[in-house]
Amino acid sequence: MSKNRVSRRQFLNYTLTGVGGFMAAGMLMPMVRFAVDPVLQAAGESDFIPTKQKVAEITETPTRVDYTYEQQDAWYTSEVTGTAWVYKDEKGEIVALSPVCKHLGCVVDWNTDKSNPDHFYCPCHGGLYTKDGTNVPGTPPIAALDVFPYTEKDGFLYLGKAEPRKEA
């Protein structure tokens, strides 16, 4: 005990280093946190929204699949309903099309126009799309229907954000 006597100078040195260290850490920590924040954010959940549609029950006829998600406008959260036309193509792959007409944004329906069976039909200006979503030339729309990316989880269909078709 008496051998390691701490001199006044040493004592002050130790305390100053300690307190200074804490202060420096207090300043640097938030800066580091801000710097790495984007990295932490990216690890968040995916954008896929669950639907009530079972993947096994999807047929070759396009069916309406409704899904709801919460939309945030600043502090106000509202529940928004979206719709997709979902079916399996000849290869057995799932196709999920957006129902929003590429002309002026009305909602298209499957097989409702009697003179054009098995087409997506827009009631507003008579826009037509074939089953795979391609616009029929001669009708107002100028592009094919948007396509939803999808995944399957626990047998249910999950839809992403609708994207314009790359080809065509």
Add this chain to the structure above:
Amino acid sequence: MKWISQDIDMFLKEKQYVDTAVLPLLPVSFGDDIKKSVAMTEFISLLSVQLERQFRGRLIMLPGYAYIKSVSEDKLVSSLGEWEAELKSQGFKHIFHLTSDSMWNALEDRLEGGLIWLPSLPLEHMEENYKNSILEDQVKQLLALFVQKWQNGE
């Protein structure tokens, strides 16, 4: 299209495709029927949002026409007549009034535009999901009506 800047830009660009104007009629009253008038206004406002989403490319959803219930019918009809005249002169071929107020049924003959009357539903006690699906059903019924009117007009 809604009565918002973003949609009006689209309207100005695509004017030749937009030939229908929808005017929701929203009653306001502070008397004994205050609850009823609120329910009607609420129902029609919600319905107009859904209807606009379905037909956004061909119709313009005007901001609602709010009126005081105690004002005389003649005054309301003539005021609505001014709306119709203005819309007509702007080139709208189809004008629809959307309402839950049964008073308008008796006045339908005196209006130039079409009257769409729907009984207001007690949405206040409903769950959000249920509410949406009911409104969608209502819109689906209107869909046929709109398509028919459009085809007759062509």
